[in-house]
Amino acid sequence: MRDDQYVLNHCTTYLARSDQAPRHDFGFGHYGDGDAGARIREAWRFPIVDSCGLTTTGKPESEFNDVTFVFPDFEMQCDSVAVVGTFDKLYQPIRLRRVDFLGEPTAYFAVTVPVPKRGVFYYRFMVDGEFFIDNINPQRDRLENGELWSRFFTWECTSPVVLQRWQLGILERFCDHILPFRTKQGERFFSWYYKHLANEAKAGTIRGSFRIDDSAGAANYIDKILAKEERHHFGDYNICLRQLRRIIQEREPDFEPENASENTYVEIYKEMAAGPIGDVAGWNLSEYGSPRHFLNLLRRHAFTGAFSHPKYGGNVTTAGWQFLQSRFPFEWQQSLEQPLGTSTSYRG
Amino acid sequence: MRTEFDIVIIGSGAGGSPIAYELARAGKSVLILEKGPLFRPQDDPPGAPSDYKRDELFATGPEKRLTIDVGNRGSSIFSSHIEPDLNDEPHIYREPGGNDYATIEGYTAQAVGGGTQLYGAVSLRFTEADLQLKSFNESRTLKADPNGEVKREARDWPINYSDLEPFYCKAEKLVGINGQQAGQEKPFSQFDTYQKPLAPNPVSQFAAAGMEVKGMKSYRTPLAVITEDHASSGRRIPRDADGTATPEVAKTGFVNRYGCPLGLKSNTYVALLRPLMNDTDVGDNFELRANCVVTHFTQQNGKVDRVHYLDPSGTPREVSGKIVVVACSAIESVRLLLLSGEHDASFAERLHQGSIGGSIVGKYFLTHAFGGAEGNVPGVFDKSLSLDSDYATDFCALPEFLDEHGLWAGAAIYNNTSDQALPISMGRTHRSQDLDTIWNSFVNESDIRGDGFLNWLHGNFQRGLSVSFMANQVPMRSNRIELHPRVTDKWGRRVAYILKGWHEHDQHLMNVMAEQCRDILEKGGVAVEGHGHVGNDARARIANHILGGMRFGTDPSDSALNPNCRAWQFDNLYVTDGSFMPTSGGANPTLTIQANSFRVASHLINDGVV
Numbered sequence: 007m008r009d010d011q012y013v014l015n016h017c018t019t020y021l022a023r024s025d026q027a028p029r030h031d032f033g034f035g036h037y038g039d040g041d042a043g044a045r046i047r048e049a050w051r052f053p054i055v056d057s058c059g060l061t062t063t064g065k066p067e068s069e070f071n072d073v074t075f076v077f078p079d080f081e082m083q084c085d086s087v088a089v090v091g092t093f094d095k096l097y098q099p100i101r102l103r104r105v106d107f108l109g110e111p112t113a114y115f116a117v118t119v120p121v122p123k124r125g126v127f128y129y130r131f132m133v134d135g136e137f138f139i140d141n142i143n144p145q146r147d148r149l150e151n152g153e154l155w156s157r158f159f160t161w162e163c164t165s166p167v168v169l170q171r172w173q174l175g176i177l178e179r180f181c182d183h184i185l186p187f188r189t190k191q192g193e194r195f196f197s198w199y200y201k202h203l204a205n206e207a208k209a210g211t212i213r214g215s216f217r218i219d220d221s222a223g224a225a226n227y228i229d230k231i232l233a234k235e236e237r238h239h240f241g242d243y244n245i246c247l248r249q250l251r252r253i254i255q256e257r258e259p260d261f262e263p264e265n266a267s268e269n270t271y272v273e274i275y276k277e278m279a280a281g282p283i284g285d286v287a288g289w290n291l292s293e294y295g296s297p298r299h300f301l302n303l304l305r306r307h308a309f310t311g312a313f314s315h316p317k318y319g320g321n322v323t324t325a326g327w328q329f330l331q332s333r334f335p336f337e338w339q340q341s342l343e344q345p346l347g348t349s350t351s352y353r354g
Numbered sequence: 355m356r357t358e359f360d361i362v363i364i365g366s367g368a369g370g371s372p373i374a375y376e377l378a379r380a381g382k383s384v385l386i387l388e389k390g391p392l393f394r395p396q397d398d399p400p401g402a403p404s405d406y407k408r409d410e411l412f413a414t415g416p417e418k419r420l421t422i423d424v425g426n427r428g429s430s431i432f433s434s435h436i437e438p439d440l441n442d443e444p445h446i447y448r449e450p451g452g453n454d455y456a457t458i459e460g461y462t463a464q465a466v467g468g469g470t471q472l473y474g475a476v477s478l479r480f481t482e483a484d485l486q487l488k489s490f491n492e493s494r495t496l497k498a499d500p501n502g503e504v505k506r507e508a509r510d511w512p513i514n515y516s517d518l519e520p521f522y523c524k525a526e527k528l529v530g531i532n533g534q535q536a537g538q539e540k541p542f543s544q545f546d547t548y549q550k551p552l553a554p555n556p557v558s559q560f561a562a563a564g565m566e567v568k569g570m571k572s573y574r575t576p577l578a579v580i581t582e583d584h585a586s587s588g589r590r591i592p593r594d595a596d597g598t599a600t601p602e603v604a605k606t607g608f609v610n611r612y613g614c615p616l617g618l619k620s621n622t623y624v625a626l627l628r629p630l631m632n633d634t635d636v637g638d639n640f641e642l643r644a645n646c647v648v649t650h651f652t653q654q655n656g657k658v659d660r661v662h663y664l665d666p667s668g669t670p671r672e673v674s675g676k677i678v679v680v681a682c683s684a685i686e687s688v689r690l691l692l693l694s695g696e697h698d699a700s701f702a703e704r705l706h707q708g709s710i711g712g713s714i715v716g717k718y719f720l721t722h723a724f725g726g727a728e729g730n731v732p733g734v735f736d737k738s739l740s741l742d743s744d745y746a747t748d749f750c751a752l753p754e755f756l757d758e759h760g761l762w763a764g765a766a767i768y769n770n771t772s773d774q775a776l777p778i779s780m781g782r783t784h785r786s787q788d789l790d791t792i793w794n795s796f797v798n799e800s801d802i803r804g805d806g807f808l809n810w811l812h813g814n815f816q817r818g819l820s821v822s823f824m825a826n827q828v829p830m831r832s833n834r835i836e837l838h839p840r841v842t843d844k845w846g847r848r849v850a851y852i853l854k855g856w857h858e859h860d861q862h863l864m865n866v867m868a869e870q871c872r873d874i875l876e877k878g879g880v881a882v883e884g885h886g887h888v889g890n891d892a893r894a895r896i897a898n899h900i901l902g903g904m905r906f907g908t909d910p911s912d913s914a915l916n917p918n919c920r921a922w923q924f925d926n927l928y929v930t931d932g933s934f935m936p937t938s939g940g941a942n943p944t945l946t947i948q949a950n951s952f953r954v955a956s957h958l959i960n961d962g963v964v
Binding site: 023030113114189301302305306317327341350 | 408417665798800807844846
């Protein structure tokens with residue numbers, strides 16, 4: 007259970023404002039006209055997915071996130087707000103409470119629910135008996151029955167959320183090319199590391215999933231950040247990965263793009279990095295004006311994905327940190343929470 | 355909801371919290387209004403996880419794009435989770451070409467604790483000369499001051515070191531600082547103000563060696579991190595399974611630009627405010643209202659009669675205090691006073707009257723003349739198990755050194771231990787000049803890939819060592835804070851506009867100090883990669899040590915505040931963040947801001963002001 011102070015701490019700076027201008031529409035077309043999300047700072051923060059305090063399930067807190075659903079009612083018109091979602095029984099709405107400030111009601115309804123990590127979930131609000139999607143959270147999906155639902159995912163999620171398999175395949179190849187894991191030293195490490203993981207998996211001592219063919223989960227991280235924090239770059243990836251697929255296919259028509267030769271990826275990388283905007287043979291500049299710009303974006307994302315906290319979807323099973331530790335004095339475990347790290351004082 | 359208090363304080367950082375602590379314990383009713391959230395460490399309340407995480411993406415979050423209509427519109431911006439969003443509340447500065455740019459520089463943090471949540475926690479005292487730079491320079495010969503402006507603009511503080519010293523002692527004890535007195539060129543009246551320093555990170559030995567070779571007396575850098583149980587705040591060092599205290603757990607690399615999830619870093623919330631909230635003797639006499647934005651003041655007959663603020667829902671509310679203390683960081687404090695003048699003409703009239711040559715409010719804005727040198731040490735060391743600094747020296751503040759180089763003021767020099775100690779911080783700060791240019795170099799250097807990436811790691815990771823200096827900037831009236839004529843925040847209020855440059859003498863001083871830093875590294879056996887300072891940054895960097903703009907003094911025509919930090923033309927309005935400083939001091943400012951706030955609190959209590 008998170009207290010009212012927690013809710014206000016995680017809502018006010020993002021939601022409270024008088025100016026209704028779309029200050030947070032970065033001009034990438036990721037908000038439609040009049041979309042309330044464009045007025046909100048970091049709308050992706052909602053619902054709030056955080057470390058889990060206490061569960062009543064008997065399972066360890068490290069297997070859950072506290073997910074706090076927030077429904078703002080600045081007009082103070084709503085009497086009853088509840089949430090239903092795939093994280094719990096769909097027939098059983100969970101009621102949100104009106105959050106107080108100094109004993110007086112605020113504009114916010116909220117409830118905190120422990121939700122298992124590594125999952126993708128869908129939800130709707132029920133406001134005075136009517137269903138609504140979450141107007142703040144920009145993550146939405148139209149489900150098979152045609153209905154629009156709000157979506158969120160919890161930490162360490164490895165299921166693709168917004169990118170398709172072929173897109174992830176090409177991304178993995180480029181991430182491989184950027185990151186140091188496909189070097190001789192890198193491959194030696196990962197050969198050992200994945201054998202070690204396989205043994206642990208057999209012994210049941212490892213959580214989550216891992217794949218040997220990704221660069222420490224960097225591509226999975228990119229999928230997650232494009233679904234959430236940097237949704238405004240989803241268009242960049244869609245356009246550029248489509249172009250790259252076409253260009254790779256033109257150069258190696260006998261292979262699926264993700265299976266094209268190393269040499270093709272090397273050449274395309276060089277061409278993307280050439281000059282101020284890049285110089286990729288076959289690139290349609292009228293559709294995307296700078297392959298170099300996309301490469302720079304990808305370089306930042308690949309780096310961050312490989313070495314950030316695994317909760318963001320990259321650095322799967324801490325492979326990136328362990329690689330660094332194999333080469334450098336870097337006792338990262340001492341600082342980090344269990345079960346990722348070994349700290350006995352910090353709980354994450 | 356209570357609306358009347360003895361003291362209303364705006365801002366919960368270094369300038370506001372000491373006053374709250376002292377006045378509430380003296381039986382006065384105290385309210386703090388804080389714009390940011392009350393992010394709490396672990397087990398506050400019991401069982402709850404920390405709002406601060408050891409997570410590199412908390413220090414510099416995902417990319418956003420600037421949408422404000424200024425020169426750098428469309429550029430990428432990155433900020434900490436408790437820094438403001440530039441699209442909601444930017445700082446605007448004018449670059450030398452005359453264009454206006456938005457920047458995250460100059461913000462400390464918006465959270466309970468203010469800048470003390472994110473700071474590296476270096477907690478140095480200023481020197482005796484730092485507080486008397488006008489007197490100190492009267493008969494001296496200075497270089498790079500052809501028009502005599504440095505001597506003309508230098509000011510003595512209206513208090514001297516001995517006035518402040520007891521409050522330095524108090525701040526060091528109550529905040530919770532580890533360090534070493536021996537080797538410092540500042541007098542200490544009490545021997546036991548510091549907790550014991552932790553063992554230094556081995557990488558720092560090269561800086562210490564360089565200082566020694568150069569004949570610079572060094573000492574362990576005072577850091578606001580507790581290393582022993584801290585009785586006054588009730589903080590305890592974590593214990594291992596045997597019940598033995600484990601202070602070394604504070605060494606994580608997640609110090610500078612991170613809130614501390616264990617409450618070991620001595621921010622003002624864990625050191626001062628939380629103890630108040632838990633003090634049954636204080637009881638309801640202390641209230642902390644987080645997530646509340648003060649919009650303006652109104653006044654009657656020279657007394658601030660109402661503090662107007664927006665609650666967490668954005669609903670306008672009012673409170674009143676017999677005393678009102680403004681302490682929301684130098685830039686934002688000046689902005690709040692100027693905005694109050696826009697709401698209330700009589701407030702503006704009082705605020706701006708009395709100065710010669712027009713209002714002094716917002717003028718003489720200061721940062722630090724800052725820079726240093728960096729290089730790679732022979733060998734690799736786990737820098738991620740460190741605090742922010744290990745060794746400091748006051749050598750470059752000695753009168754003989756200043757005479758030799760014709761400098762008006764000195765600098766503290768210290769090594770940075772934890773910079774680039776974690777992988778993402780190394781990538782995003784690779785060759786970056788400031789918070790506005792992070793990631794630029796890594797993403798553009800496309801050769802850092804594959805084997806090139808590995809080589810780059812081997813050349814840099816866990817090998818970097820930097821040494822920094824922190825020096826006084828020459829006060830210039832043209833360096834100032836105004837309200838921007840056009841850009842407004844998410845509440846429709848004009849944002850702060852920063853106009854700032856460097857004096858020729860600043861450039862000279864920074865060149866000298868940067869050379870000293872380079873020399874320290876070279877003499878210590880470090881392969882120097884570069885040295886420089888903010889004066890070389892064409893973009894008039896603002897940095898996070900934001901000071902001046904409401905300077906105190908003895909002459910109402912030359913200062914905005916009296917020696918007790920009360921606004922001259924108001925009976926009950928005090929300003930106690932870094933804006934009170936007439937000169938910026940040769941060291942990081944937080945401890946001095948805290949000490950001065952304890953001094954002002956002592957005045958309010960002992961002189962019967964409230």
